[in-house]
Amino acid sequence: MSECRNSPFCQCGCDDYAPGTADPVTGSPEMFEGHGVMPSGDDFMTSDVIVELVKSSATDADVLWAARVSTLGEVAQTDQYDEDLSKRDRGLINFLMRDRHGTPFEHNSMTFFIQAPIFVFREFQRHRVGWSYNEESGRYKTLGPRFYAPSRERNLVQYGKPGAYQFAEGSDYQHRLVWHELSVTYTQAWESYQRMLTAGVAPEVARLSLPVGVLSSMYATCNARSLMHFLSLRTKDERAAVPSFPQREIEMVAEKMEAEWAKLMPETHDAFNRNGRVAP
Numbered sequence: 001m002s003e004c005r006n007s008p009f010c011q012c013g014c015d016d017y018a019p020g021t022a023d024p025v026t027g028s029p030e031m032f033e034g035h036g037v038m039p040s041g042d043d044f045m046t047s048d049v050i051v052e053l054v055k056s057s058a059t060d061a062d063v064l065w066a067a068r069v070s071t072l073g074e075v076a077q078t079d080q081y082d083e084d085l086s087k088r089d090r091g092l093i094n095f096l097m098r099d100r101h102g103t104p105f106e107h108n109s110m111t112f113f114i115q116a117p118i119f120v121f122r123e124f125q126r127h128r129v130g131w132s133y134n135e136e137s138g139r140y141k142t143l144g145p146r147f148y149a150p151s152r153e154r155n156l157v158q159y160g161k162p163g164a165y166q167f168a169e170g171s172d173y174q175h176r177l178v179w180h181e182l183s184v185t186y187t188q189a190w191e192s193y194q195r196m197l198t199a200g201v202a203p204e205v206a207r208l209s210l211p212v213g214v215l216s217s218m219y220a221t222c223n224a225r226s227l228m229h230f231l232s233l234r235t236k237d238e239r240a241a242v243p244s245f246p247q248r249e250i251e252m253v254a255e256k257m258e259a260e261w262a263k264l265m266p267e268t269h270d271a272f273n274r275n276g277r278v279a280p
Contacts, residue, residue: 045183046215047151049249050115051256053264058108058224060085060267063093066104090267097271102280105225105268106130112220112257117148119212120250123234130226135218138207142197146215147186149179154248165245185211224265228272229279231258241276 061081081089096104121135136143150156156170156178189209196206222230234246234254246254262269272279 044145045147045149045186047149047154049117049120049148049252049256050113050217051253051260052113053110053260054113054219055111056109056264058110058261058264060089060093060265062108063096063104063224063265063268064089066107067092067096067101085267090271093267094271094274097268097275097280100278100280102225105228105280106223108223108265110222110224110227110261110264112222112260113217114220114253115215115217116253117213117249118216120247120253121216121218122212123247123250124218124220124253127226127230130223130229132221133218136216138210139202139204142203143207143210143216144193144214145190147182147190147211148213148215148249149182150248163245167248182213186213189214224261224268225279227257227261228277230254231272232277232279235277237273237277239273239277241278 064081064085085093095101124133152175155167156174157168158165159168160166189211192209193206196209197203231254232240232242233244234250235258236244236246236251258269
């Protein structure tokens with residue numbers, strides 16, 4: 001097995017790895033020999049994303065008030081709604097969702113703190129209507145050192161045609177290879193970034209050495225209607241009338257956002273699911 005110790009992704013079934021690397025399947029990256037002291041464990045590479053609801057003004061009653069102003073005028077806002085809505089109230093929300101009367105779902109607000117790799121945020125920026133973003137800036141602060149790497153549960157092999165891709169789990173070798181290559185790449189990129197900063201290079205220039213796998217953070221504010229549109233495209237759900245094929249990493253963010261929204265507006269969320277997860 002001596003030759004295996006020279007290959008961090010051997011295919012012979014042994015558990016040996018090159019000196020200075022971590023097991024890319026079961027362990028976290030450690031210090032790589034010849035690269036100096038690096039952060040270890042989850043401080044350097046993570047397979048998770050963070051989503052926190054930091055502020056909200058969003059209830060099912062907001063939808064009812066907005067809808068009923070068309071027939072009641074200003075007195076609609078004085079109506080009081082219990083936490084458990086009446087059958088009539090639930091029916092109105094379902095009617096609005098089913099027939100795609102969308103504007104009543106806009107009179108609410110949710111602000112999320114999101115930490116994810118930069119490539120996820122680049123997909124996020126495609127959603128512009130009803131969204132506001134403020135992201136941390138590599139011009140004004142030092143980024144990292146935290147990078148994303150897919151977990152063992154993340155499918156790696158893509159097949160099929162554009163617009164209808166399917167994914168398979170991938171072999172043990174492929175998972176080991178991904179972790180090893182990302183570990184090496186991230187380590188080299190971070191050291192390059194640090195060398196330029198130490199030499200006095202402006203952060204906005206030094207950051208050019210960092211890959212899209214580096215973690216960033218932002219505040220994202222939306223309303224229920226814009227969030228439903230986001231969820232319809234960025235989640236894969238058997239209840240969806242229109243199929244979607246999201247990249248897994250942005251789907252991870254979407255799933256956590258949806259869980260928070262469902263607590264705030266359970267009847268609206270239920271109507272969204274019962275009507276094919278199509279944004280009104």
